[in-house]
Amino acid sequence: MSASCSDNVINSHPEAEARDLNNKASVKIATAALTGLLAVISLIAPAVTGAGGVGVQIPAPSAAALSIPSKEEITLLVTDSGLGGLSIMAETAARLKGAGIARKVHLVFVNALFSNESGYNSLRSRGEKSLVFSSALRGMERAVRPDAIVIGCNTLSVVYEETEFARTTRIPVERIIDPGVALFRRALERRPEAALVLFGTETTIGEGTHRQALAASGIPAARVHAKACPELAAYIENDWKGEEARFVIASYVDEALTALPQPKPPVYAGLVCTHYGYSRELWEAAFKENGVRLLEILNPNSALTDRLMQVMPAGRFKETAIDAQVISMVEIAAAKRKALGNWLGGISPEVAAALANYQLRPDLFEWKSLVTPR
């Protein structure tokens, strides 16, 4: 299994990437050593993998980790840095109504973003990201007392395992990585001639978690490409069908497809940022403009909801009452709430209403003392 995450990554900031090479080299050596150790262990011990193959595996929380207690009322917390995860909560709300998993489900979305002037991708190091996210999770736990947590964010999902919260919590936590990897793997196995291009934030792409997991499940690294899309989530939040989002998506798609080898294979587009699915039509248009055959847009958001429905104990009640709440430490502009509310309302009026009436809690969690100012 390759330990390198830098293959097939298309950079938007090549100069910034060059400055980090020396630091990343030592990380890659350590990663290679750990991977080799895991490979040896996997040969001598039976393994059940959440990624669908036997052999080297990425430690996966998977279905066993998310064990919803058998209570009549359940509180399910969904978190994201920004509002992409709301789409997951909306789909979950719609599907829970008839699932009968509880008499009542309280769905609470908590925005893990700590500042409108910054974000996890702007933090200096992995260490800072995990410290801030751990603090956010502790704040959420105090405020909401959830029965389970769903990390509806690829960036935070890749950071989660390093948090102090992950090491000590008893609350079941589900990440979006595993369902995403399974979705991508199934698609690539169906079409052996196809390539996959992952679009995500700098952190998600830089960590290479999806690519490592796919390689571990037997997908050749040459079939998987990755494109970091700085700030795209912000453009989509402001107006998911607007010109700015359209042009920025077109630019990133063009850069990604230009970097593919000739002759260009048919392509799956993997959206590994939970925001990107809001602008599905813009992604389709961008691929059409480039003349590359797009087989399908693969959005792990729905795969995560599928996973939640599978692991929750269904059929215990005739129907489930849903209420929804949105909490944020930072202000969510009225224009954003309106734009996304229109999208969400088509799936879950409860979640759309919760966003419109969100609760602002400026002291939800501490972060300033955990980061080095620039």
Place this chain on the structure above:
Amino acid sequence: MKSKSMFIVCLLIMLAAALAVAAPQDKKGLTFSASEPVLLTSAGQSADSQIVKVLLERNKIAVKFLPLGGPEDLAGIKTLVIAVGGSSKGLGAAGIDADKELARVQKILDQAKAAGIPVLAMHVGGISKRGELSDRFISQVLAVSSCLLAVKEGDQDGFLTQTAAKGKVPAQFVERISELQEPLKSIFGRK
């Protein structure tokens, strides 16, 4: 009575003509022209530079895109295009702060001036790319630009117009980003 009406009509016609001459914005047919190849860089590190890149590429304008470009990257370049817009997230992701970005932009502007390379400033981010951070870069770039193309929404308070006028920079404003393609075609001789 008839001569009084004629006088009023003539006065109105003269007034309309005077207003048309006096208004520098939305002027169709900028006299500014530029050559290729172009170096496209950012002033402020917002991803608006990606938008400008698409506009240039769609009109087949030869472009070298370096969001963190420096003076040495101007070798062989005929026009410097700067996508102006500040983003704290963009700066953070690029590993720099606003002061370092201002310094970088100043170096490339100084080199462009020394080499006689015209600067085309583009502000496409509308109102979201206005504010204390962005306005610093707008002032810096417009002080030495040869032309400004911008989306009107970013000029609701007249700051772009006034800053351009101060530097005698011809400016054209459009309603939508896609409408910037026409002036770009005109500037680069694609019409």
